[in-house]
Each structure stands twice: as structure tokens, then as C-alpha cells.
Amino acid sequence: MTGIGIAEKPRPQMGRLREREAPWKDPAATAYIRIERVSKKFGDFTAVDDVTLDIYRGEIFCLLGGSGCGKTTLLRMLAGFEASTGGRIFIDGHDMAGVPPFKRPVNMMFQSYALFPHMTVEKNVAFGLKQEGMPKNEIAQRVAEMLALVKLEEFARRKPHQLSGGQRQRVALARSLIKRPKLLLLDEPLGALDKRLREHTQFELVNIQERLGVTFIVVTHDQEEAMTLATRIGVMNHGRIVQVGTPHEIYEFPKTRFTAEFIGNVNMFEGRVIEDEPGHVLIESADLGGRIHVGHGISSAPDAAVWAAVRPEKMILAREAPRERFNAAPGTIREVAYMGDVSIYLVQLDSGRTVRVTQPNTRRHADGAFTWDDRVWVWWHESSAVVVTE
Amino acid sequence: MVHTLSLLQRRFGITGRRLVIAVPWVWLLLFFLIPFLIVLEISFAHTRLGVPPYTPLWEWTSEHALHLSLSAANYLFLARETLYLDAFLSSMKVAFISTFFCLLVAYPMAYGIARASARWRNTLLLLVVLPFWTSFLVRVYAWIGLLRNNGLINNVLMGLGLIHEPIVMMQTDFAMYIGIVYSYLPFMILPLYSNLEKHDNTLLEAAVNLGATPFKAFLQITLPLSLPGMIAGSMLVFIPAVGEFVIPRLLGGNNTLMIGRVLWDEFFNNRNWPEASAVAMTLLLVLVLPIMIFQRYQAREAGAGLHR
Numbered sequence: 001m002t003g004i005g006i007a008e009k010p011r012p013q014m015g016r017l018r019e020r021e022a023p024w025k026d027p028a029a030t031a032y033i034r035i036e037r038v039s040k041k042f043g044d045f046t047a048v049d050d051v052t053l054d055i056y057r058g059e060i061f062c063l064l065g066g067s068g069c070g071k072t073t074l075l076r077m078l079a080g081f082e083a084s085t086g087g088r089i090f091i092d093g094h095d096m097a098g099v100p101p102f103k104r105p106v107n108m109m110f111q112s113y114a115l116f117p118h119m120t121v122e123k124n125v126a127f128g129l130k131q132e133g134m135p136k137n138e139i140a141q142r143v144a145e146m147l148a149l150v151k152l153e154e155f156a157r158r159k160p161h162q163l164s165g166g167q168r169q170r171v172a173l174a175r176s177l178i179k180r181p182k183l184l185l186l187d188e189p190l191g192a193l194d195k196r197l198r199e200h201t202q203f204e205l206v207n208i209q210e211r212l213g214v215t216f217i218v219v220t221h222d223q224e225e226a227m228t229l230a231t232r233i234g235v236m237n238h239g240r241i242v243q244v245g246t247p248h249e250i251y252e253f254p255k256t257r258f259t260a261e262f263i264g265n266v267n268m269f270e271g272r273v274i275e276d277e278p279g280h281v282l283i284e285s286a287d288l289g290g291r292i293h294v295g296h297g298i299s300s301a302p303d304a305a306v307w308a309a310v311r312p313e314k315m316i317l318a319r320e321a322p323r324e325r326f327n328a329a330p331g332t333i334r335e336v337a338y339m340g341d342v343s344i345y346l347v348q349l350d351s352g353r354t355v356r357v358t359q360p361n362t363r364r365h366a367d368g369a370f371t372w373d374d375r376v377w378v379w380w381h382e383s384s385a386v387v388v389t390e
Numbered sequence: 391m392v393h394t395l396s397l398l399q400r401r402f403g404i405t406g407r408r409l410v411i412a413v414p415w416v417w418l419l420l421f422f423l424i425p426f427l428i429v430l431e432i433s434f435a436h437t438r439l440g441v442p443p444y445t446p447l448w449e450w451t452s453e454h455a456l457h458l459s460l461s462a463a464n465y466l467f468l469a470r471e472t473l474y475l476d477a478f479l480s481s482m483k484v485a486f487i488s489t490f491f492c493l494l495v496a497y498p499m500a501y502g503i504a505r506a507s508a509r510w511r512n513t514l515l516l517l518v519v520l521p522f523w524t525s526f527l528v529r530v531y532a533w534i535g536l537l538r539n540n541g542l543i544n545n546v547l548m549g550l551g552l553i554h555e556p557i558v559m560m561q562t563d564f565a566m567y568i569g570i571v572y573s574y575l576p577f578m579i580l581p582l583y584s585n586l587e588k589h590d591n592t593l594l595e596a597a598v599n600l601g602a603t604p605f606k607a608f609l610q611i612t613l614p615l616s617l618p619g620m621i622a623g624s625m626l627v628f629i630p631a632v633g634e635f636v637i638p639r640l641l642g643g644n645n646t647l648m649i650g651r652v653l654w655d656e657f658f659n660n661r662n663w664p665e666a667s668a669v670a671m672t673l674l675l676v677l678v679l680p681i682m683i684f685q686r687y688q689a690r691e692a693g694a695g696l697h698r
Contacts, residue, residue: 079595079599081599101595101599102598102599102600102601102603103601107600108595110592110595114590114592114593114595116596116597116611117593118614127610128601131602
């Protein structure tokens with residue numbers, strides 16, 4: 001598969017960006033796609049609300065959010081299918097205002113794939129080049145290269161209805177990449193595939209993106225998809241960008257309750273700040289039935305209501321009370337779910353709250369394992385919890 | 391009832407499902423197949439004076455033999471007499487041109503309705519179907535009122551001073567085509583609409599996203615995908631238009647030769663039932679062919695699953 005000359009000239013910056021070369025941390029780097037205070041209103045409904053985003057060349061940027069959060073509308077504005085009601089969009093320095101969709105250097109892979117049912121795979125893929133009036137032999141060569149890239153050479157003469165879901169997805173990808181766009185928009189690219197195929201396709205997608213050096217903006221409601229694909233994730237809620245960060249930042253350092261709860265599982269403990277020092281915070285939490293000690297400072301009003309978020313895999317189950325005075329509570333195991341690699345425990349704390357704890361199954365034998373109605377202590381390290389204020 | 395049914399089921403294998411299917415079969419048998427066979431029979435008979443005005447195909451002779459006489463004369467006459475061939479060809483031409491103009495007028499209308507907001511769509515469809523609530527003849531006569539020399543159109547044009555003498559429109563091919571296109575338009579609009587309405591708008595977005603202007607996207611996506619609707623509508627217009635009789639008679643000139651008119655003249659003026667039946671059978675054969683082609687196309691399309 002190597003040596004497919006999709007990009008004729010070596011590009012200045014190829015491949016998926018690793019965090020260590022993160023341009024978003026470099027103040028001198030210029031954004032490739034700049035979304036400036038963009039809004040979209042449909043009548044009284046605000047679908048996208050004052051969004052500002054900088055996306056850099058070679059990124060896979062995921063817009064993540066539930067249905068109706070405005071992520072698809074934002075994508076459609078980038079493609080030019082919807083006009084923004086406020087703000088501006090720049091692609092590679094060019095203001096996109098008034099540029100019709102057929103003149104934008106942007107291609108899109110649709111959620112439904114939108115393959116042309118009356119055309120063969122070949123014709124579907126060639127469609128974009130045909131519109132440019134490219135000579136036929138050149139089109140044929142480019143289409144052959146692209147079909148090789150997505151491993152669909154044998155299916156060139158088939159019609160879309162003669163293909164499986166995964167094959168259709170690859171036709172859609174090939175068709176959207178054939179014009180070598182500066183920016184590829186992907187609307188739930190893996191949404192219609194079954195779980196096994198998704199995982200496989202996910203990595204394939206990243207591979208192709210790395211090879212071609214195209215910038216991807218992916219819309220998804222699936223946090224797992226976003227985590228594995230993205231260089232950065234923009235979490236959206238009610239038309240606003242709630243948080244932008246690398247998958248690691250989003251997961252480990254959520255800034256809001258929404259982010260923490262939307263991505264992965266989390267145990268939330270409501271409480272009052274009773275001590276807020278630069279090095280630590282102490283929270284009195286009735287939810288936990290004790291005090292929470294967090295190893296980082298926050299700047300909050302004293303006595304403010306806050307939430308401490310703790311991921312299930314960062315909680316520890318023990319038979320004995322831990323030495324720490326904080327971040328621990330006794331409880332009773334109510335549910336156990338054996339998942340193979342991990343087990344999930346639902347523990348009812350003495351405060352009445354039920355928490356979710358995940359423990360890796362490091363040993364093969366089940367002797368001495370926690371089970372239903374065991375009295376246990378749940379605790380976590382002071383670095384494990386994150387305080388969110390909204 | 392239940393008892394009777396279960397009894398019938400046990401005795402004769404008659405089930406509720408079969409009974410339901412039997413209704414359309416019986417209908418077709420009584421009102422299509424039997425009349426068809428009668429016409430077929432007459433087409434092989436000779437004409438005679440009397441009631442019925444044709445000779446029977448079979449009779450018992452005095453020697454107790456079944457005397458069967460099938461006359462191909464009517465068909466041979468059809469082939470020999472150029473009047474019939476001319477009438478067939480002329481009817482085909484009229485039907486073809488009418489279908490073409492129907493398509494031309496109906497496509498933008500169907501497209502417009504399919505693209506209209508859901509609130510308007512039903513109203514617009516109703517407006518298309520509304521003329522059917524008036525008698526067909528009344529509508530054709532209304533066109534006479536519009537087109538004749540001292541009709542509405544000429545009066546308005548003369549009143550505005552655009553013309554000084556009335557334009558002769560009645561008794562011309564122009565008036566006939568207007569009448570046919572007007573009368574058959576809904577048959578073209580409805581199948582086209584039902585096709586266009588199912589189109590997935592994201593296909594057009596995908597085409598535009600790949601660099602096609604909206605017009606090129608229409609030509610490359612919408613038009614080929616609406617082909618089944620165009621064919622269905624064209625069949626619905628073409629087939630009855632070939633046999634059209636009333637509109638050419640009322641609006642068209644006397645020299646427009648139509649097979650429907652020939653058929654009428656044979657039946658009612660010449661009282662030559664066998665010849666008229668032969669014309670009808672030939673017409674049926676000529677028209678069944680395109681229908682069969684159409685059905686094969688439809689079957690192929692259904693197999694291909696053009697619309698997910």
C-alpha cells in the first residue's frame with residue numbers, strides 16, 4: 001500500500017499532528033481554519049451560538065456533542081450549505097462569506113454517504129474531477145489510485161446497492177478525497193457501521209489522513225470515536241463550544257460538569273468549598289459523607305457549591321479503611337458486572353449515594369474477589385479528582 | 391359466518407385470503423377478459439345486416455358438423471387500406487407530440503410541488519387534481535370558449551389593440567394539442583411528483599459539494615433519477631392519447647386523422663363491427679408492447695432498488 005502517489009509534492013507538514021508538535025500551543029502558528037464568532041439562528045432557535053475556533057493544518061478536529069447541539073450546523077456552514085447569521089469563517093486565509101458551496105476548497109463525507117445510486121463506484125468517485133473538466137485518461141488514473149487507497153479496485157463497476165455498508169463508507173471517503181481538498185468534513189463517518197467494522201475503519205481513516213495530510217473536521221456524538229480519531233476535541237452543548245482540548249485533556253481535566261459527564265463515566269460529588277489554597281482545595285460533601293481533598297487549587301468564592309468529578313477507574317476498592325482522612329467512604333457492593341478485562345461495581349455509600357467503580361481483573365482466579373453485599377471502602381488519590389464549578 | 395368459512399375451507403380449500411384476492415380477479419374476468427374475447431371474436435366475423443350486425447363464428451350445420459369460420463379479411467383489409475395505417479401513424483404522432491409537451495410542462499410543476507414546503511404541497515396537489523371534479527367534456531367545451539374567434543383570448547387581444555383580426559385557433563392542431571396536453575397533464579404530474587418527492591436532497595448537496603453547479607447537479611443527479619417517473623407519466627399520457635377521440639373531434643381540424651375517429655366511424659357510421667373490432671385489436675396490440683417494455687423496466691428498477 002505504500003508508494004501510492006496521491007500527493008505529488010511533499011507537503012510542508014504531513015500527517016496527523018502529535019501532541020508534542022501541537023500548533024495550538026504555539027502562539028506564532030496561524031490557524032488554517034478560523035471560525036470567528038459564528039452564529040446561526042433558525043427563526044427564534046439559535047443552533048450555533050457565537051463559536052470561535054482555530055483549527056490547524058493536518059489536524060483531525062472532532063466536534064463532539066449530543067443531537068441538536070449545533071455540531072452538524074457548524075459543519076454545514078463550513079461546507080457552505082448554510083449561511084451564518086453572524087461571524088466569519090476563514091479557510092486558508094480566505095473569507096468564505098458569499099463563496100458558494102461548489103467553489104469551496106472543502107469536501108464532505110455525508111453521514112448517509114449520499115452515494116449516487118445510478119452511478120457505479122468508479123463514476124461516483126470520478127464525479128468531482130469530472131466537474132472540473134479534467135481529461136478522461138487523467139480522471140481514470142486518479143480514480144484508480146484512489147480506489148487502490150481504499151482497497152476497492154475490484155468493486156469499480158458495481159453500483160452502490162451492490163456493496164456492503166463498510167464498502168459504501170469507503171466509496172464515500174474516496175469520492176470526498178478525490179479532489180485533494182484542503183479540508184475534509186466528515187459527518188458521523190462511522191455512525192452507520194457495526195462495532196467491529198468501526199474500530200477497524202477508525203484506524204484506517206487515521207492512516208489515510210496521515211498519508212494525505214488533509215485536515216479533517218469530524219462531527220460525532222460518539223465520544224469513543226472522537227477519542228481515538230481526534231488530535232483535538234471541541235465539546236459542544238446548546239450551540240456553544242464548552243471546551244476545546246486534546247482527548248487526554250478533555251477526559252482528565254474536564255472544565256464543566258457537562259464535559260465530565262458527556263465523555264466517559266464519572267462519579268459526581270456535590271459539595272461546599274471549605275478551604276481554597278493555591279495547592280489544594282478541601283470540599284465538604286454530603287454526597288460522599290466526608291471531605292474531599294483535591295491536589296490543585298481553584299479560584300472560587302468561599303462556600304461556593306462545586307462538584308468533584310472522579311472517574312470510575314480511578315477509584316479503589318478496599319476491605320480496610322485507607323490511611324487518608326479524605327477521599328474515602330464506606331459502602332456496600334450492590335451490583336457486580338464482570339466485563340472480562342475489568343469488573344464494574346456499583347457501591348452504595350453509607351451516605352446513600354451509589355458510585356460506579358471499575359477495577360482491572362489482574363488475576364485469573366476469583367478467590368477473594370469482591371462480590372455482592374461485601375462491605376468495602378471506596379477511596380481515591382488526591383490527584384484523581386477534578387473540581388468543576390458549572 | 392366463521393362456521394361457513396371454516397366449512398368452505400375444509401371442503402374446497404377456500405380461505406379468507408383467497409376470497410379477498412378473488413374479488414379483483416372476478417372483476418377483471420367479467421369486465422375485461424370477457425369483453426376482450428367478444429371483441430376478438432367479432433374481429434374475425436363478417437359484417438351483415440341484422441342484430442347483431444355480424445356473422446357468428448361457429449354454427450351447427452344441418453349435417454351435425456360444427457362449422458367454424460374465421461375470417462382474416464378484416465385484418466387483411468386493415469393492412470391493405472392505407473387509411474388505417476395513416477390513421478395509426480398520425481395518432482402516434484399526435485400522442486408523441488402531446489406526451490412531449492406534457493412532459494415539458496409537467497416536469498417543472500412536479501419539481502416545484504416536490505420542492506414546496508410541506509404546508510403548501512397538499513394544496514398544490516389538490517389544485518392539480520381539482521379539474522377532475524368537473525366533467526371532462528365541460529372542460530373541453532370551456533377551451534372552445536377560450537379559443538374560438540370571438541372567444542375570450544381573441545377578445546382580450548383585440549381589446550388591447552394587439553391584433554386587429556381574430557387569430558384562428560379553433561379547428562387547428564394547435565387547439566387539439568392544447569386540449570390534449572391540458573387534459574392529460576395531471577397523469578404526467580402525479581407520477582413525476584411521486585418520484586421527485588422521494589429524492590434525497592443530500593445527493594444534490596453531495597454533487598454541489600464536489601464542484602457541480604446547482605444546474606449541473608440537476609442534470610446529472612435529479613434528471614436521471616427521475617427517469618422512472620418520466621416513463622410512467624409518459625405511458626399514462628401516450629397510451630390514452632393514441633386512442634383519443636373526443637378532443638381531436640371537438641378542438642382539432644377535420645383533416646386530423648385519428649385512429650379513435652376511424653374506429654368511431656367504422657362502428658357508428660358504417661356499422662361495420664368486425665372491421666372496427668379488428669382496428670381495436672390492432673390498437674391494443676400496438677399499445678400493449680410499450681406497456682410490457684415499461685413493466686420490464688420497472689421490474690428491473692425494483693430489483694436494483696434505486697430508492698433505498
